[in-house]
Amino acid sequence: MNKIQYPILLLVAVLLSIPCFSQHQWKHGRLRVSADAHYLETTNGRPFFWLGDTGWELFHRLSFEEIVQYLNDRHKKGFNVIQAVVLAEHDGLTKANRYSALPLFQNDPLKPNPKYFQLIDTTIRMAAEIDMFVALLPTWGDKVSKEWGKGPVIFNERNAYLYGKWLGNRYRNDENIIWMLGGDRLPVKDSNDFRPIWRAMARGIQEATDYKAFITYHISGGESTSKYLHKETWLNMNTVQSGHGSGHDVPVWKWIERDFNLPSPKPTMDAEPNYEDHPVDPWPKWDEKKGYFTEYDVRKQSYRSVFAGGCGVTYGHHGVWQFYSEREEPITYADWSWTAGMDRPGAYQVGYLRKIIESRPYLGRVYDPKMIVEGQSMKNSEFITAFRGKDNDFAMIYMPVGKTIKVDTRFMKSSDIKIWFVDPRIGHVVRGISTYRKDVLEIKPPTLGVGQDWVIVLDNPDSQYRPPME
Incomplete structure (x- = not known):
């Protein structure tokens, strides 16, 4: 040129x-x-x-x-x-x-x-x-x-x-x-x-x-x-x-x-x-x-x-x-x-x-892996990370391996809780359920095993957050 x-x-x-x-x-x-x-x-x-x-x-x-x-x-x-x-x-x-x-x-x-x-x-x-x-x-x-x-x-x-x-x-x-x-x-x-x-x-x-x-x-x-x-x-x-x-x-x-x-x-x-x-x-x-x-x-x-x-x-x-x-x-x-x-x-x-x-308030997030009270692994390949919002009205959990876990939800003061399961491979909410909030809540993702990673979003229903991928 x-x-x-x-x-x-x-x-x-x-x-x-x-x-x-x-x-x-x-x-x-x-x-x-x-x-x-x-x-x-x-x-x-x-x-x-x-x-x-x-x-x-x-x-x-x-x-x-x-x-x-x-x-x-x-x-x-x-x-x-x-x-x-x-x-x-x-x-x-x-x-x-x-x-x-x-x-x-x-x-x-x-x-x-x-x-x-x-x-x-x-x-x-x-x-x-x-x-x-x-x-x-x-x-x-x-x-x-x-x-x-x-x-x-x-x-x-x-x-x-x-x-x-x-x-x-x-x-x-x-x-x-x-x-x-x-x-x-x-x-x-x-x-x-x-x-x-x-x-x-x-x-x-x-x-x-x-x-x-x-x-x-x-x-x-x-x-x-x-x-x-x-x-x-x-x-x-x-x-x-x-x-x-x-x-x-x-x-x-x-x-x-x-x-x-x-x-x-x-x-x-x-x-x-x-x-x-x-x-x-x-x-x-x-x-x-x-x-x-x-x-x-x-x-x-x-x-x-x-x-x-x-x-x-x-x-x-x-x-x-x-x-x-x-x-x-x-x-x-x-x-x-x-x-x-x-x-x-x-x-x-x-x-x-x-x-x-x-999809949730971004500033002020609090890293809190201790909310995982059962199912956490010390293997790097399986380590679960989790955080909650600064107002304790939502939380997110990333599981690199699909497994049943137990989560301490006492930080959230509502009587009910909304649980969203997000597949990070395809970017879709594959399930959303509402349930009574127990202090320790058992959560099982839709699929289990290595390569079946999941994002779990926990919401206080009173906050009226939209589904996480919208």
């Missing part, structure tokens, strides 16, 4: 693909922490449940038309945050985007290439058109701390500050941006402390946005930002990464509970659980007998992190995050193209999770 044609064709494509693009008003405000310090809301006062999708290589590997396809698909499935990287992990500095543009001249953070950023500009505004936030990573972590990957390391305190300020100025008026520093790296590694660099980048973003920016950090697998960054004034939200390298059923609910209960709390969530169709434990060499993570693995980790107090969760598919296609070499045994991967079952099922959570 002729270089002069690119901006003109891009503008025409925007106008044709999104008819009301120029008329749409972003009505949500910026993201902020809720008053109780544990959850999220927008500056217009609406509770916000983060349902993210991992699109790391979005700006680097897709054309404009493909980005339109991707954003529309994710919006229809219920995602409201897209996590994507400006300086991408895989040859992000040396391999041009689909329009022959590199992000930086001479790999210099102080010499950004405007042509490369045109596609990012347009993507952010297209996302706003369909009411989606973009969690924007200024760089992948290998450009600060190589450790593995291709790098090269290009950041120091000075240029990180100036690069952050340049980005912040460019997007200061885009309220649908969430800033996500890091990129699969520890802020401190052995004797190396990289926090001054990240701190400088955050300061640049803050100054450029008049300190309106919402900033979080993407941490390495098996870790939480709370260990390294909890006291940093620029960090608005902690994240954990239960990841792909520690087998099935990593006890992420324990990590979320730990972070939730820290002094001077901040919201916390799993920003990278196991990806659907990702090889299990592929490093340093994958044993094919371990297989791939399935939609069942995705459901178990997503529900249990959220039910333990997470302010949201991010889904990922192994073909989608890298936007694998016949044009690209697969990374770590990718079997699914990004277009096929978008319709894998887990992508629909995390949308059901959002619907369930948003």
Whole structure:
């Protein structure tokens, strides 16, 4: 494509693909922490449940038309945050985007290439058109701390500050941006402390946005930002990464509970659980007998992190995050193209999770696994998580394995109780019953056994809540 044609064709494509693009008003405000310090809301006062999708290589590997396809698909499935990287992990500095543009001249953070950023500009505004936030990573972590990957390391305190300020100025008026520093790296590694660099980048973003920016950090697998960054004034939200390298059923609910209960709390969530169709434990060499993570693995980790107090969760598919296609070499045994991967079952099922959570009051949820007085398991694969609303008028239970349990319902003061059984595989309420509320209530889901996971919703009938999937 002729270089002069690119901006003109891009503008025409925007106008044709999104008819009301120029008329749409972003009505949500910026993201902020809720008053109780544990959850999220927008500056217009609406509770916000983060349902993210991992699109790391979005700006680097897709054309404009493909980005339109991707954003529309994710919006229809219920995602409201897209996590994507400006300086991408895989040859992000040396391999041009689909329009022959590199992000930086001479790999210099102080010499950004405007042509490369045109596609990012347009993507952010297209996302706003369909009411989606973009969690924007200024760089992948290998450009600060190589450790593995291709790098090269290009950041120091000075240029990180100036690069952050340049980005912040460019997007200061885009309220649908969430800033996500890091990129699969520890802020401190052995004797190396990289926090001054990240701190400088955050300061640049803050100054450029008049300190309106919402900033979080993407941490390495098996870790939480709370260990390294909890006291940093620029960090608005902690994240954990239960990841792909520690087998099935990593006890992420324990990590979320730990972070939730820290002094001077901040919201916390799993920003990278196991990806659907990702090889299990592929490093340093994958044993094919371990297989791939399935939609069942995705459901178990997503529900249990959220039910333990997470302010949201991010889904990922192994073909989608890298936007694998016949044009690209697969990374770590990718079997699914990004277009096929978008319709894998887990992508629909995390949308059901959002619907369930948003069907009841979101803020002030209280993690309370002790309400399960019989049937709880200490096996990670079977551990049940449960929470109740702050006014004790509803509760939700996630069972990774269908079994009969007994639940202490004394927190609910009504004489009767409404019980809903929600199948998280298909997103349907398969049964709703009303019964006399006993102090200890025996509950049996419609099907039993491994792979038969269930969400049980308990309501005080006086609250007149709608069915959980409506």
